């Protein structure tokens with residue numbers, strides 16, 4: 001089950017939200033214009049009590065119906081102007097803020113593409129999805145609404161109090177009295193609410209992960225009858241989120257109630273005191289009406305501060321969550337650019353000075369003292385790969401064989417630099433991959449993994465992803481190498497749209513398309529991680545025959561679990577517990593290496609050296 005990634009911490013909401021400024025800057029003119037229009041509209045509302053005062057002390061007192069009608073007309077015009085200005089505000093901000101949201105989202109997507117594989121190994125996808133959707137929506141809403149209205153309300157309250165004080169300062173002081181306790185309450189609320197808001201948004205991320213996993217793994221869920229347990233896991237998370245949302249609602253209810261009640265008590269007190277003053281003749285009835293109407297007009301700006309603060313806190317949390325991802329360093333273009341650890345530099349010292357053409361000994365694919373430990377592993381733990389020295393000669397195909405978990409996939413992932421080495425170096429025709437620009441590396445090396453990933457695109461687009469600029473001819477050739485003639489039977493041939501992850505195709509069909517993608521660009525180096533595992537023996541033989549022709553000019557490393565795949569290779573390297581324990585032809589290894597014989601025989605791995613020897617003797621000389 002995915003876990004919440006970051007513990008909520010104390011942080012300044014203002015500082016978090018200020019980080020949005022570079023995105024808001026391009027639309028600042030419209031945003032400020034919209035805010036000004038909103039302030040104007042809100043302050044127009046404060047003129048209404050002044051007109052009321054004029055009406056009560058003037059036409060009403062003088063029993064002048066014409067004056068009353070005129071006053072009513074003023075009120076109507078003011079109302080219309082207020083509504084028109086608020087409409088104008090919306091029009092001013094809607095389009096630019098949608099643009100801000102779009103650029104935040106585009107930057108997040110671009111950044112995600114450039115983050116190291118290790119980051120994606122660590123982060124649940126639901127957490128990233130929720131940041132790219134719900135959190136960004138919250139940020140757009142914040143810029144459109146709470147940010148504007150916090151400014152509008154603050155200005156309205158300020159102007160309102162100036163009017164109140166101008167009318168009767170003693171009563172103004174009565175209304176101002178709750179300001180200090182309200183500020184203390186708001187600050188307390190902000191602290192508590194920010195923690196709960198963070199919790200809720202992380203829990204939405206966890207829930208998204210479960211939904212995504214259940215949808216992508218629907219075959220497993222149904223096949224193993226796990227519907228109920230998945231539903232239970234979902235319910236538990238949904239329940240947890242519900243609890244957090246209720247906590248948020250309780251905090252909101254609490255602040256809302258206090259923010260409503262305290263000013264109303266002050267207005268009540270002002271009403272009583274004002275009435276006494278009118279009775280004593282110290283105040284005109286019109287002034288009291290205007291005073292109370294102004295105070296009532298300020299009720300909404302004051303009361304709404306509670307939920308505006310709540311929304312701002314949620315937005316600050318959303319900004320934190322967004323920048324948590326954006327702050328992760330992207331992959332450097334070359335490993336040297338990003339090399340921080342001394343081991344890497346030491347390993348390269350004196351052996352590589354930038355990209356250079358290698359001598360004969362360095363031609364082909366060379367692993368030179370390669371060591372690798374996953375980024376989240378304990379630095380003192382045994383490395384997954386240690387002291388790997390291996391050379392695949394130019395144009396040679398080397399099979400990589402080893403027990404499950406021995407590190408084959410890890411080793412193949414190091415060549416296209418999906419992970420950076422923790423020691424040693426890998427050379428491609430004498431060029432250290434650490435010195436190669438990533439784009440150049442991708443041109444030289446193509447990969448196909450056992451688990452073939454296809455994208456929601458056409459068959460042709462999926463294959464052509466393997467080579468920039470490749471056309472119809474290359475596409476056809478690659479499909480023919482991969483024996484993917486099934487494509488012609490699809491409803492629209494190569495233009496057929498394949499579903500999410502290619503799930504509308506069989507495993508073998510997907511593998512063949514992934515293989516076609518790997519060979520379409522005629523790469524100099526080909527890395528295949530057991531790419532034919534899902535094919536029947538006849539199709540595998542056909543693919544191998546076609547692949548052999550491609551492999552003639554290609555230096556290839558092929559992870560193989562089956563003797564039939566090993567047959568593709570000129571030589572075999574045996575990987576045992578993260579080390580290369582033997583290199584030779586299939587027949588040589590079969591004769592001399594018990595572990596290899598075991599692996600190729602398909603029997604279970606023997607536990608003791610004696611057992612291995614016994615089996616090797618039995619297997620000796622056998623052909624597969």
Ligand SMILES: Nc1ncnc2c1ncn2[C@@H]1O[C@H](COP(=O)(O)OP(=O)(O)OP(=O)(O)O)[C@@H](O)[C@H]1O
Pocket residue numbers: 121374384402403404405406407408409410411
């Ligand atoms: N992302 C990762 N983070 C940490 N450890 C990992 C990661 N991926 C693999 N490992 C560990 O590295 C070791 C080697 O895994 P790897 O996938 O390379 O083995 P393999 O030989 O390809 O196995 P198989 O034949 O089953 O595919 C395993 O112990 C595995 O648990």
